[in-house]
Every structure is written in C-alpha cells, then in structure tokens.
Amino acid sequence: MKTMDDQRNRAHLLDPAELDALGGLELVARAVVTGFIAGLHSSPSRGFSVEFAEHRAYRPGDDLRFVDWKMYGRSDRFFLKQYEEETNLSAHVCLDVSSSMDWRSREAGLLTKLDYAKRLAASLTLLLIRQGDLAGVTCFAERVLGRTPARGTLAHWTELVRQLAYQSPGGETAAEGALEEVAARGHRRGLVILVSDLLVKEAATRRTLKKLRHQGSEVLVFHILDPGELELPSVGDAVFVDPETGDEVGARSAELRGDYREAVMSAIDEWRRVCGSQRIDYHPIATDQPLALCLSEYLHTRSRLG
Amino acid sequence: MIGFLYPVFGLAALAAAIPIVLHLMRRREVRRLTFPAIRYIRRAEQRQAQRLRLRHLVLLATRVLLVLLLAVAAAGPLVGRGGPSDHRPTALAIVIDASLSSTRIVGERRILDVHLQNAGLGVDLATPSDRIAVFSATRAEAGAVALEQSGAREYLRSVRPAAGVADLPGAIVRAEIWLETLADLERELHLFTDLQSVSLEAGARTEPQVQAGDGVSVIVQAPELPLLANGTPGVPRPEIVPLTAGRQTRVSVPLHWFGPAAPTAPVILRLVAGENVVSATEARFGEDALLVLPPQDSGWSQGHVEIDHYGLAADDRRYFTWLVRPPSTVAVLGDPGRFVALALEALENGGRLRSGGPNASEVWLAVGGERIAEGLAAGHATIVLPPANPLDLARLNVRLEQARIAWRYETDERSGSRRVGAGSSLEGVTGTEVRQAYRLILRGAATRDTVLLGLDDGSPWLVRGTTIDGVAYLLLGSPMTPDASDLPVSAAMVPFLDALIGDWARLAAAERTVLEGDALLRLPDRARTAMLPDGTEVPVEGGAPFNAAEPGNYAAFDGEGLALAISVNAPLREADLAAARQEELEAVLPAANWSWMRETDAADWTEGIFKARRGRLAWRPLVVLLILISIVEAALAAAGRRADVGRAG
Numbered sequence: 020m021k022t023m024d025d026q027r028n029r030a031h032l033l034d035p036a037e038l039d040a041l042g043g044l045e046l047v048a049r050a051v052v053t054g055f056i057a058g059l060h061s062s063p064s065r066g067f068s069v070e071f072a073e074h075r076a077y078r079p080g081d082d083l084r085f086v087d088w089k090m091y092g093r094s095d096r097f098f099l100k101q102y103e104e105e106t107n108l109s110a111h112v113c114l115d116v117s118s119s120m121d122w123r124s125r126e127a128g129l130l131t132k133l134d135y136a137k138r139l140a141a142s143l144t145l146l147l148i149r150q151g152d153l154a155g156v157t158c159f160a161e162r163v164l165g166r167t168p169a170r171g172t173l174a175h176w177t178e179l180v181r182q183l184a185y186q187s188p189g190g191e192t193a194a195e196g197a198l199e200e201v202a203a204r205g206h207r208r209g210l211v212i213l214v215s216d217l218l219v220k221e222a223a224t225r226r227t228l229k230k231l232r233h234q235g236s237e238v239l240v241f242h243i244l245d246p247g248e249l250e251l252p253s254v255g256d257a258v259f260v261d262p263e264t265g266d267e268v269g270a271r272s273a274e275l276r277g278d279y280r281e282a283v284m285s286a287i288d289e290w291r292r293v294c295g296s297q298r299i300d301y302h303p304i305a306t307d308q309p310l311a312l313c314l315s316e317y318l319h320t321r322s323r324l325g
Numbered sequence: 326m327i328g329f330l331y332p333v334f335g336l337a338a339l340a341a342a343i344p345i346v347l348h349l350m351r352r353r354e355v356r357r358l359t360f361p362a363i364r365y366i367r368r369a370e371q372r373q374a375q376r377l378r379l380r381h382l383v384l385l386a387t388r389v390l391l392v393l394l395l396a397v398a399a400a401g402p403l404v405g406r407g408g409p410s411d412h413r414p415t416a417l418a419i420v421i422d423a424s425l426s427s428t429r430i431v432g433e434r435r436i437l438d439v440h441l442q443n444a445g446l447g448v449d450l451a452t453p454s455d456r457i458a459v460f461s462a463t464r465a466e467a468g469a470v471a472l473e474q475s476g477a478r479e480y481l482r483s484v485r486p487a488a489g490v491a492d493l494p495g496a497i498v499r500a501e502i503w504l505e506t507l508a509d510l511e512r513e514l515h516l517f518t519d520l521q522s523v524s525l526e527a528g529a530r531t532e533p534q535v536q537a538g539d540g541v542s543v544i545v546q547a548p549e550l551p552l553l554a555n556g557t558p559g560v561p562r563p564e565i566v567p568l569t570a571g572r573q574t575r576v577s578v579p580l581h582w583f584g585p586a587a588p589t590a591p592v593i594l595r596l597v598a599g600e601n602v603v604s605a606t607e608a609r610f611g612e613d614a615l616l617v618l619p620p621q622d623s624g625w626s627q628g629h630v631e632i633d634h635y636g637l638a639a640d641d642r643r644y645f646t647w648l649v650r651p652p653s654t655v656a657v658l659g660d661p662g663r664f665v666a667l668a669l670e671a672l673e674n675g676g677r678l679r680s681g682g683p684n685a686s687e688v689w690l691a692v693g694g695e696r697i698a699e700g701l702a703a704g705h706a707t708i709v710l711p712p713a714n715p716l717d718l719a720r721l722n723v724r725l726e727q728a729r730i731a732w733r734y735e736t737d738e739r740s741g742s743r744r745v746g747a748g749s750s751l752e753g754v755t756g757t758e759v760r761q762a763y764r765l766i767l768r769g770a771a772t773r774d775t776v777l778l779g780l781d782d783g784s785p786w787l788v789r790g791t792t793i794d795g796v797a798y799l800l801l802g803s804p805m806t807p808d809a810s811d812l813p814v815s816a817a818m819v820p821f822l823d824a825l826i827g828d829w830a831r832l833a834a835a836e837r838t839v840l841e842g843d844a845l846l847r848l849p850d851r852a853r854t855a856m857l858p859d860g861t862e863v864p865v866e867g868g869a870p871f872n873a874a875e876p877g878n879y880a881a882f883d884g885e886g887l888a889l890a891i892s893v894n895a896p897l898r899e900a901d902l903a904a905a906r907q908e909e910l911e912a913v914l915p916a917a918n919w920s921w922m923r924e925t926d927a928a929d930w931t932e933g934i935f936k937a938r939r940g941r942l943a944w945r946p947l948v949v950l951l952i953l954i955s956i957v958e959a960a961l962a963a964a965g966r967r968a969d970v971g972r973a974g
Contacts, residue, residue: 119361122361218362218364248362251366254358256356258355258358259359259360259363260357260358261363262359270366279369281369281372282366282368282372
C-alpha cells in the first residue's frame, strides 16, 4: 500500500493528476523537484559545468556543503572549494494562460493544460533556483497578464508560485507579445522557456522565437497537449467551438479522425522542424505524462548552456 | 375537375408521410463541444478534401474510361486492320447503273466498264461467308439476285449497256429489301452510277426500308462529269406500215438535241437495211428528216438509222423492224369499168397484185358497194367504187348502212370541176381534175375514220375506215370513169390503184415492232434460237421470257424460219445527259451511313469498301478490359472507404 511519503519520494514520476493529492502548487512542485533530484545518479551541480578554481578558509556562515572534507582530513582545517565562475543563469518562463489552455478532454484523471503548465512552471523555477540560477515567470494571453522578474531566492520562488496559483485563464493567445517583452528586457545571456499549447499565431510566434535566438538566448519550448487533442473525440456529428474566438466548425468525427491525427502530427513536426532549424529545443508534452520528463528535457537544455 | 373512381384509395397518399417520419426520427441532435484545437479540424478537413478530390479524380478518370470503353464496345471495335478481305461476314448488295449514259467515255474507258471492274473488286474481296446480290438499275423485273462469289463475277461479266432508263430509287429499294432479310450480317451497299438526272426521276422514296442506325454502309461511286451536249436520232417511222413487197416508202426520222445550242451544220443521216446503207440525207437537229426505204422483198426486215458521232456514241443509232407483205389478192365484185380493169390487169402483170375469187382474196373491189357487208364481216378489206349513175346511190347507201358504215353518198349539186387536194405522196394524183364527185356525208358521231384525200373545196374524196373488227374499208368519192375525173385516163391511175389496193386497203394498226427500254420478250412457243444485236445466235426456250436489255435488233427463229423480229431502243430521255446533284441522290439513299467516291480509281475503291468492317471484333479483350477496369474502380472506391475508416479508427 502506497503511503503519502512514498508518493512524495517519487512525485516526479507520478501521473500529474495524482500529484494533486499531494497538496497545492508549491507542495507539488517541491515534491517533484526533490524527487527528481534524488533520482539523479549524480549531483546536478556537476552537470552545471562549474569548474573548481581554488580553496579559501572557512568563515562562519559559509555553507557547509562546500567544505572540502578531504582537505579537512589532511590538514584538520576547514577549507571551502572556490569555483571559477559562479554567475547565475537567468531563466524566464513564459506561461500561456489563454482560454484554450483552460481545457481538458475529460474530468477524471487529467489536469487542464493550464494546471499542468502551472505545475511545470513551478517545478522548473524551483529547480532553477535550487541550482543557483535566477528564475522569473511571465503569464500571457493576448497580452502580458503578469510578470515576475528573475531572482534566485526561495522566497522569490514562493511569491512566484503564489502568483501562478492565482493566475486565472482567459482571452486569446498572442505569445509573440510576451516573448517580445522578454526579449526587450533580457540584458544578459538567458534561457527563455515557453510553456504553451501553441494554439498561437504561428508565423508571428516563430519570428519572435527566432529573434530571441539571434539575441543569444537559449529557448526551450514545451508544447502542452491534452491527450484529447491528439485524437479527435468520438462524438459523431458535432459542432466544435473554439473557446478563445467562439468560432465553430461542424464535423463528422468518425470520418475526420484520421486526417485530424495527421494534421496534429504534421503541426508538431512543423514546430519541431522550425525550432530545430533555430537550435530551439522543442518538446511536445501530453498532460498525462509525468512532469519529470519535462524536467529532464530542461536539464538536457541546461547542460548545453554550461 | 378531377374525379376518382375509388376515392378511398386516396388514403394511401398518407403513406407519403412515412419517409418524412423516418427522416425526422433519424435526425440526430448535433452536439456542441468546446474544443481548442479546431484549427487542426480545419486542416483535417482540408486534407480530407484534397484527398477526396484526388480520389474522386482517379475514380472519375476510371469511370470515364469505363464509359468510353462501353461506348467503344457499342461501336464495335475492330482489332487488326488487315486487308479489305479481312472483314466480318457481310451482305453485299451491288447496284449497277448500266444505262446507255454510263457508256460515256471518261479518260479512255467507259464509265460502265470502270464500274463493273470496281464492282468485281468488291466481289473478289468478298469471303465465302459473305452474301452477294447484284441489282440492275435498268431492269425493273430483276429482284435480288443472291449469288455465290463466282456467280456474281459471271453476272458482272455479262452486264452490257442496257436500253432502259436507270431507276436508282427503285433499285436501291430492292437492294434494301434484300438487305433487310439479312439483318444478322453486316450490310454494305455498293452503288455504281453515272448519276444521270433521269435516273432519279422516280423521286425520293417515302418509306426507306433501312432505317438509320441499322448499320448499313452505302458507298456510292459516281464520277463528277461535266455537262455533255448530245445529239441523237429518234425512232424511224415508215409512212406505210406494213409495206407491200416491191413498194418503197418514206421513213421519217426526228433529230433531237440535248444541250445548250444545237449545231447549225447539217448532220448526215443514213438508213441501213440489213447491212446495207440504202439511203442517206442531210438534216439539222430539231428537224424531221425523210429517208427513202426502197422496195423490199416480203417478210420481216430490220435495220437502223444512224448519225455521225455527237456526244454519247451509244445513242447515235436507232433500230427499227418493219414488215413487208406479199402482193394483195383482189376480187372484183361488179363491173369496175374498162379503165379500172385495164389498170388491174397492168398491176397483175407487174406482179403487184393477184386476182382471185372473193373468198380467197384479201381485198374486195366492190363496185356500188356490192356485198360489202358480207365482205367486211368475212374480214375482206373492201374498196367501194361509187356508181356512175346517181340513181344507184340509194342502193349503195343501203348497203353501207347494212355494213354499219357511218358514211353515206349524196349527189353534189354544185357545178364546175374541182381538183384533188394535196395530201397524197403519189405523183399525179394531187391536182387531178374531178368533174363528178359525190358528197361523202358522215352520219352520227365522229368516228376514227380518216380522210385520205380531199378535194380542193375541202370535201372528202377518199375515206378510210375500219369496222369494229378492224377490217379496213375505203370509200372513193367519184366513179372511175373518164367523165367523172381525169384520173382513169392519166398516168396516175395505175399507181393510184396500186396504193389503194396494196397500201391503203391493208393499212393496219402498226404492230409493236420497236420497243423502248429494257424489254422482257415473250418468245413464240416454237422459238428455238434467238439472234442478239451483236449477231450471235443463242438457244432459247420457246414461250419463256427473254431479256432484250441491250439496244439493237433481235430475232427469234423456230426450226423453219423467223418467228419474231423486234427492235429495242433506249428511251429518248436517256440521251439527256444532264447530271443529277449529289443531294438528289442523298434524298433517295437509305438513312444509313453512306459515303461518296467521286473518283473511280480502283485502289481507292478497294481501300474504301468494307472499311467499316475490317478486322475482327475485339469483344473478348474489350470485355476483359472492362472487367479489369471495373475491378480497379471497385478497389479504388473500397480503398477510399477503408482509408477513411482507418483514419477514423
């Protein structure tokens, strides 16, 4: 029988819907990140390409984690490892909170795309901050709805999570505006993480992503997909209504399903091709997939940044 | 107003509601769903539309191909275009126009010869499974002549220029009737004609035998010919028929011209009796020429008149047959007077007549009408010499009335002499002074009797009539005495009596010795051989019909001598070479597929005939192809549905 502690230990592997049993957004994110880090075979800090430079004498207040215990064994004195460069990475999560994100194909066992994206954003920012990086979040729909600047403290993360929790969905999607704003504010090498269902103005969004890349930013795109969006639901003759625009399309789902699947796959392939050409990491994620997958993708991207 | 016999059945109309109810019951509620990714639905619809469009195009192409193949199958496709002899079994009807106009020379050959050659090519290219029939456009009696290949060749070899006017509409109808009996075969009609206008004078038919779509191909070979002016003599007409042996007569021959303007120069016209030119004269077209037929021996004679070549050569001759009878036997009843007796004696001495008893004589010379009723009833031609004494006229008139002759004699109170008027070809008779003449009065209605000679005051002087049995009688207006006229003492007396007895008394309705057009003769039962116009003698069956198609003189013989003599000429209108228009022939052609060949080239002809029937029907490969394409079509349709279901799944 699974206990709550067991679930917390492997929260990063849980079905996202099951994570909700753990508590609120902050708690879930902490559990995911903690479980994720514990599951790594080696310290994530090594993966950050932080190079050892020299030792210095311990001073009260220093973090005991950096004490070189081997030196202590040889000399009975406390020395701290001094690294060559400890400058933090500035990462910014652009979170799509438009109406289309507030949808799930079934009530049971699935989060809405927005809830999934919020948990992903919280987890990513916590992981960033724990690794000594700076993390900020911009929520957008047809315009920027909220912005938290990038900082590296846990208190900042707590505030960030609170803002995420209270961010309500609504409006159409204009990702290019939010990304433009991030690009305009970015004054140093950074990481921009776009979390969206990409039901956006594709050409404009791709142009802005390209612009970010030209500015030197690394870009990571999480394409949030509900499993019900990958397959057209079997509803017979139906009128499908766009939650953002109110547009309606009548269709016979049985006849259209195959072409729909091919259209979705074609769109994903196109995003993958466009992003690949700009060295943008693109990851389509279904909302029934564990969040750890997203974190792994993030770590992969982060490892390239050094 | 509309009424109903059984209104209760109108309730059945309520059944019309059933499909409506079913339709309403089956109508489903359409759900409305919030779905963010409708852009993918739109793209899916576009993809589906593109795929459907492509599939529909392929299906359309397949189905069009199916329809095309069906149409090709319906059109009877032929595989392998071999030679003309490689064709499906065909009923071949050949219509030959062998009228005289088809003997016109084009290039260096007669049109008919070229047509016969090309018709023979069609026969040569026929196969044993074909049926052949040859129809003559000039022989109305000739129906379908179903022939084997060899028989058709032989028939074509026997075709000669015919005397008849071609009746193309009639021949085509006969061919169509024959073709209709062979509807299970392919059918082809080869029509050879010089397209003379008169050949279409029968006009368009009202009920074509072969309807449109019957699959009959008509190939017409009719060369385009310029107008050819043509001159031709008409049928000779002897003045005296039958002619008495030893007597000459004049022959009248009209000269006809067909064309824009007749030549002004005279044409030489020759009269040929047997093989000898017996007389010749010059005349102009549009006039009647007179030729002299010299004395002949008794019996049937044949000959022709001819002109030099003008236009069509075949009608430069006109044939005729005439009968020369032996001298008449005469019986004199009563006293004719000294001068008549002397004249009769002179004629008998000259061999122009013979004296005989009344019963054995052809001609009675009845003075005062002696026994006239008896003689006419017995078939003796009778010449009435009026009495010199007017008191005897009453008895004469009684005798005439008894003989049912519509004439009577009356005395003429007019004084002074008169003269015989013009009208006689006998020298010396015209102008003879007549001092005593009776008035010949016609009683009752006009008869067919004719006045041979009259006086200068217009009164009749010599009347010829026939009884209802066809026996001739002659009524002379004056007694044969020197007091009555100068005739008995003139040199004209003997020729006058000669004509009176030898010619006029024996004038009979001319026998039909000259025929026009193709003639089907009924030969005498005793006939054994027949002589054709070219002089060849062929055996014949007595009493059987004999086809005298070629213009010329024909004769039939029994074991002892001549049994029949007759001449055949083409109708005069055949000499009119005006060409018919192509449309005029089109109007009489069957409503079938037909084509024209205005050139007579043999190679073109062999290429053109059986054209639509060459090769073998491609039924089997076509059916296989149709099945294959049907399978492809069904597979495409099924694959499309499976693909839809697969995508949906």
